[in-house]
Amino acid sequence: MRLAVRTSLAQHAPSARRVIVALSGGADSLALAAATAFEARAAGIEALSVTVDHGLQAGSADVAARVAAQAAALGIRSRVVEVAVTGQGGPEAAARQARYRALREAFHTEDAAAVLLGHTLDDQAETVLLGLARGAGAASLQGMAPAREDDDGVRWLRPLLSVRRETTRAFCAASGLAPWHDPHNDDPRFARVRARQRALPVLETELGPGIAEALARTAEQLREDTEAFDAMVSETIEDIVEHAEGGISVSVAALVSNPAALRHRIIRHIVASEFGVSLSRLQTLEVARLVSDWSGQGPIDLPGCAASRRAGQITFTAPQRPGP
Numbered sequence: 001m002r003l004a005v006r007t008s009l010a011q012h013a014p015s016a017r018r019v020i021v022a023l024s025g026g027a028d029s030l031a032l033a034a035a036t037a038f039e040a041r042a043a044g045i046e047a048l049s050v051t052v053d054h055g056l057q058a059g060s061a062d063v064a065a066r067v068a069a070q071a072a073a074l075g076i077r078s079r080v081v082e083v084a085v086t087g088q089g090g091p092e093a094a095a096r097q098a099r100y101r102a103l104r105e106a107f108h109t110e111d112a113a114a115v116l117l118g119h120t121l122d123d124q125a126e127t128v129l130l131g132l133a134r135g136a137g138a139a140s141l142q143g144m145a146p147a148r149e150d151d152d153g154v155r156w157l158r159p160l161l162s163v164r165r166e167t168t169r170a171f172c173a174a175s176g177l178a179p180w181h182d183p184h185n186d187d188p189r190f191a192r193v194r195a196r197q198r199a200l201p202v203l204e205t206e207l208g209p210g211i212a213e214a215l216a217r218t219a220e221q222l223r224e225d226t227e228a229f230d231a232m233v234s235e236t237i238e239d240i241v242e243h244a245e246g247g248i249s250v251s252v253a254a255l256v257s258n259p260a261a262l263r264h265r266i267i268r269h270i271v272a273s274e275f276g277v278s279l280s281r282l283q284t285l286e287v288a289r290l291v292s293d294w295s296g297q298g299p300i301d302l303p304g305c306a307a308s309r310r311a312g313q314i315t316f317t318a319p320q321r322p323g324p
Contacts, residue, residue: 008159016113025067143219247317
């Protein structure tokens, strides 16, 4: 546990003065907090815990206060942040969005080098399995990255992605730590809970042990492939993309000369970088048909832009705004 945290800090926050641990009070985050407290102290780094009170359960303020007291007992300065859970996508998604907003704000306010999250190998396996069930493609199947910097400049670290959930529980027991059990983690309304309590155990029983590890390995391999593809896309785009009136264009011949997998990534990359939109698989294939199966069809309306073929070019343009 401590080695995982030590390695993560050394690789991804080598000159850190302060790091934040996202501390819910569950076994995973509590074990992470304890390991971080030890490793940060040895490295001369200040560790701060942030506990987010979503206010979704009776007594949530008391739970948050107990968790903060546990952090203080570990020698970690603690903060409790109350958030309002509002937004689209259901209560689970809205709570996640509110939690990450609070952590981002703490990161900037505290001038931290990183936010440490307690996701384990089991969480990774569940993420990959859910992505597979949705047919979401490689972007989803590569799961959670051990280190990632978002558009707001926040560096997220997940030191425990190679650690099993049972190990964090054993670590807490051996360290005399009393984790809090979130009842939402047993609520079968949530797909992740069903994956954890039903789907994965059935797979382990029917296909043999090691399913969680295999899913986590799959995520790691796909992340490696994605990094290689992204490098190829960036190099290719520099040579084939041109600015056009009201948008950007790429030659049909250049797209045809690339394999379909790379062609699709180029299309998605152009739309994401120029218009800030992520295309679905179906939308990407519709644009690709302008290249490989064109029979004179007109423009394709996409979120935030339109794609059309003319004069041997695929042109992406922003929608026309109505005049005054």
